[in-house]
Amino acid sequence: MLLLAASIVLALSIGSAGFPFMKVWSILLHQLPWMADRPVAWTKLEEAIIVQVRLSRVMLAILVGACLALAGAGFQGVLRNPLADPYTLGVASGSSIGAAFLILFGLQTFIGMWSIPIIAFATGMMTLFAVFWLARSQGKMGIETLILSGVIVQAFLSAFVSYMVSLSQGVINEILFWLMGSLAKRNWGHVSMMLPFLLIGLPVLSYYSRSLNLFVLGERHAAHLGVRVERTKLIVLIVSTLLTAAAVSVSGVVGFVGLVVPHLVRLIVGPDYRLIVPISAIGGGIYVLWADTLARTILSPKEIQLGIVTAFIGAPFFAYLLKRRKAGLAKGG
């Protein structure tokens, strides 16, 4: 939590218009109602940059990271698959197809700001079940088979989204940028759209974290200990997909966050989901915040996509997990 607060202030001060650390602090504190009468030592413009532009972006990065990391923890727990995350399961791409469809054809204005996450959730769920259907043989889903199915579905859907992009004119650049994962040109509206998803997702997954611990022993073991296995699976999958859809609606496809963060958390706090779930949310926030800060500063004033940064870190991490799993299997463990 402390680390998160420190990261917020630090990330706020980094940017094309540099601000000293102390100034950011005082501007932030000034926003608190009981601090408002303190002397003002900055311009209106500076305050606007910090509060309107940077702070909203920082908050959004944290929310996106928290949602994706939670979704990853949920998928990994309920599928007992260490390689699962919204991206490798194809759910992120599935959500993006619904969202891209709405954005491209300008349909989102009909039902308001909730239309994108709702449609993204629907297509994400459909994708998830399509992937399960592909991966299932004789009632079982192999760990690698599931990921392979996810990758195949993801490849197909990305091609489809690219095709939709080619069909349309005008919005192309923005869409492409969004698809590769980006937090540029977002505002407080996006923050208030995402927050409810996290406020639903976090308590639900925390509630099921004890059941997820029992899932570690196997579904049958969990059932014998009184877990309603099918119900738990369905709810956790739905909530994880919902969190993914919310994140994708705002930031496009930001890969591997749900893979990297829960694993790092697991290394630190151990296998207990009662800790993994909440700490993944915080950790995911910090992780994406720093990834986004890197994304907007590394080639400053040009900006690279957030998705590129997370893939640079996440894909090698995925390779490492895969390799370690193979080594573990070779040892017979």
Place this chain on the structure above:
Amino acid sequence: MIHVKQLVKKAGEQRILDGVSFSLEEGQMVGIIGPNGAGKSTLLSILSGVEPFQAGEVRLRDKKVDEYNRKSLARWLAVLRQEGLPSTSFSVREVVAMARFPYQNWLGDEEANSEAIIDHALEMMGLSSFAERRMDQLSGGERQRVALAKVMAQQPQLIFLDEPTTYLDIGFQVQLLDSVREWQQSNGLTVVAVLHDLNLAAQYCDRLVVLHEGKVAGLGTPLEVLTAENIRKVYGTEAIVMKHPVIGCPQVLLQPQRMHASKQKMEGGS
């Protein structure tokens, strides 16, 4: 305690269980025996309510098994599965503590003093010094002991064991079944165990249920059930049944069919 009536379980067109009926009384240790593919493990899964079936009826304590809420059922029915516990990075104590799940409310609290119950289960299985060890640092036999400690911490009145001794060497087999038997007798529990080894089944069980081709081929005390004739009928092999020199239960001695025949031939020729 357990009433099974005309139970039918199909996998595709094949009938795994084909009209199984029997009743078991409370407070006994019952063995389910039979050849491979007779449907023993399937039967146990159905009895514990985690496997659906096509026809018939299964009642536990006069209530249909599929009408139970899983959590309330888990407060008096525990299952030890054949494949044992996976090697995870949970500690022994954490795994045993998971047995308290059915007693916890939605916040994860429970009324009873769970720590004392967990300690007792660890002590009973001689795991007190292992409590903080991680599961992936234990051998298969040690993990199976943890599994049994977990079953104990669940404080059940009915216990299902699915081939609990499969992956254990003979020392651990006897140790595990001794603990189960002692615990069963001192608490008046009901134990139903699928057992591969006929001799162990005869030594530890009050009654045996014989499954053969999806049907009950015999039910009774080991003395009634384990006869050379039954073994020939069910397993298709010749065996000699003798009395155990110390405890008096029937014991099965196998004889190699081919060598037996050739030896007879040699004897006949000389």
